[in-house]
Amino acid sequence: MAAVAAIAHDPLVSATDIPTPQSDAAVRAVLRVLHCEDREELTIGGLAVRSLVHEFGSPLYLFDADAIRRRAALVHAALGPRVALLFSIKANPNLAITRLLRECGIGAEIASLGELEVALAAGHAAAALRFAGPGKTDAELTTALQSGLGCVHVESASEVAALSRIARSLGRRAGVAVRVNLTSKALGGRLRMAGSGARFGVDQDQVPELLTAIAGNDALQLRGLHAYNGTQCFDANAFVHGASLLCELAAAFERKLSVRLSELDLGGGFGVPTYLGDPQFDLDRAGLLLQPVLDHHDAPHRRYFVELGRYLTAEAGVYASTIVRTKTNGGRLHLALDGGLHHCAVAAGSGSVLRRPGLVVHASALQQPAAATVAIGGPLCTPQDQFADAVQLPPCAEGDVLAVLSAGAYGLSYSPIGFLGHPTPAEVLIDGGAARIVRARGTALDALRGQRP
Numbered sequence: 001m002a003a004v005a006a007i008a009h010d011p012l013v014s015a016t017d018i019p020t021p022q023s024d025a026a027v028r029a030v031l032r033v034l035h036c037e038d039r040e041e042l043t044i045g046g047l048a049v050r051s052l053v054h055e056f057g058s059p060l061y062l063f064d065a066d067a068i069r070r071r072a073a074l075v076h077a078a079l080g081p082r083v084a085l086l087f088s089i090k091a092n093p094n095l096a097i098t099r100l101l102r103e104c105g106i107g108a109e110i111a112s113l114g115e116l117e118v119a120l121a122a123g124h125a126a127a128a129l130r131f132a133g134p135g136k137t138d139a140e141l142t143t144a145l146q147s148g149l150g151c152v153h154v155e156s157a158s159e160v161a162a163l164s165r166i167a168r169s170l171g172r173r174a175g176v177a178v179r180v181n182l183t184s185k186a187l188g189g190r191l192r193m194a195g196s197g198a199r200f201g202v203d204q205d206q207v208p209e210l211l212t213a214i215a216g217n218d219a220l221q222l223r224g225l226h227a228y229n230g231t232q233c234f235d236a237n238a239f240v241h242g243a244s245l246l247c248e249l250a251a252a253f254e255r256k257l258s259v260r261l262s263e264l265d266l267g268g269g270f271g272v273p274t275y276l277g278d279p280q281f282d283l284d285r286a287g288l289l290l291q292p293v294l295d296h297h298d299a300p301h302r303r304y305f306v307e308l309g310r311y312l313t314a315e316a317g318v319y320a321s322t323i324v325r326t327k328t329n330g331g332r333l334h335l336a337l338d339g340g341l342h343h344c345a346v347a348a349g350s351g352s353v354l355r356r357p358g359l360v361v362h363a364s365a366l367q368q369p370a371a372a373t374v375a376i377g378g379p380l381c382t383p384q385d386q387f388a389d390a391v392q393l394p395p396c397a398e399g400d401v402l403a404v405l406s407a408g409a410y411g412l413s414y415s416p417i418g419f420l421g422h423p424t425p426a427e428v429l430i431d432g433g434a435a436r437i438v439r440a441r442g443t444a445l446d447a448l449r450g451q452r453p
């Protein structure tokens with residue numbers, strides 16, 4: 001086994017500029033969520049990640065059920081009893097996790113028929129589900145209505161017309177909320193999904209006409225408004241500003257149009273540390289600032305929702321993989337893992353504008369000082385398959401386990417799992433000190449699935 005012991009020298013970068021994950025504030029914050037801030041060995045749900053990899057194979061997704069429960073309780077407490085929470089299944093479509101969050105009193109927001117299946121299998125009542133997305137097909141809307149789905153978050157006049165036609169042909173009434181494209185500039189979110197020219201929602205000034213049409217259509221039942229302004233929002237003020245704008249709009253529409261908007265989905269997108277140096281979302285502040293807004297706009301008929309994906313699950317998940325090879329090229333030590341971009345694309349920078357190192361730690365050396373500057377890459381034949389170009393890690397050797405933290409959201413489902421045909425990793429949930437497989441590992445034969453010569 002080739003051990004890496006010295007800090008590699010790169011003439012262009014001084015060692016002090018190279019980040020050290022084990023002392024990074026974002027890493028420390030996520031380790032606290034996992035109750036590992038003082039440990040040398042990374043554990044999840046009390047079990048050592050290294051042993052879990054030994055038992056279940058590498059690479060591997062691991063989720064801590066108690067960390068998810070703790071996070072759900074914190075969000076409930078901060079946002080208060082007037083806010084009902086929805087889990088955005090897209091963040092982690094694992095059935096066991098969706099079920100766990102339902103048991104925590106959290107509903108679900110779906111964005112496909114696949115997610116509808118997950119939600120129903122997890123025990124959600126169809127009538128309690130919300131269906132979001134800018135390009136729902138007639139076939140999808142039909143299946144959703146047939147299942148008894150509660151509310152469609154419509155994003156265009158054309159979708160309203162289709163929904164009306166389909167509801168009428170099925171002899172049903174479809175619950176409808178309009179996703180509003182808020183035009184304010186101060187909405188936060190590293191990945192903005194609202195504002196001038198956005199492809200999501202209905203522009204604020206077109207909403208009144210749509211609301212009037214829905215309210216006057218007996219195949220539709222107008223429920224309310226929805227706004228989702230962006231993901232990875234680290235600014236509590238910006239979230240509350242968006243929520244407040246939606247509440248004001250709702251009040252104005254109710255006054256001017258004589259409609260009743262009984263549901264306001266305030267969006268969410270609370271940010272989680274994902275790359276070295278990332279900040280944290282101030283949940284308590286969001287809760288504190290939100291209460292007066294809700295007080296001001298409260299009405300007996302009104303229900304408020306906040307929909308969250310990554311904030312509920314990301315920090316409770318770890319993607320563990322094993323160092324297969326080490327080598328030095330051009331003075332840089334390279335660690336080649338058996339896992340990478342194809343399973344955990346976010347940590348390799350997918351979806352972010354600036355590439356920064358993911359939250360990668362040595363699973364058995366959380367407190368040790370840096371010993372080497374390393375580049376951490378996976379097995380794929382693309383330069384994109386890299387979790388870090390240069391970070392300082394404790395001594396690393398072939399066979400050691402590295403762990404990507406904050407990997408419990410937008411993991412497998414957000415990754416190019418078909419690229420190069422490596423099997424998908426197993427997903428394991430740790431609960432009550434016991435680990436169980438909640439998604440089986442794939443096989444090499446999956447590369448042939450559905451194909452004909």
Ligand SMILES: Cc1ncc(COP(=O)(O)O)c(C=O)c1O
Binds near residue numbers: 109132231307
């Ligand atoms: C409409 C909608 N709701 C909720 C989410 C979940 O976002 P996050 O995981 O950042 O909370 C998304 C993510 O893109 C979304 O598009």
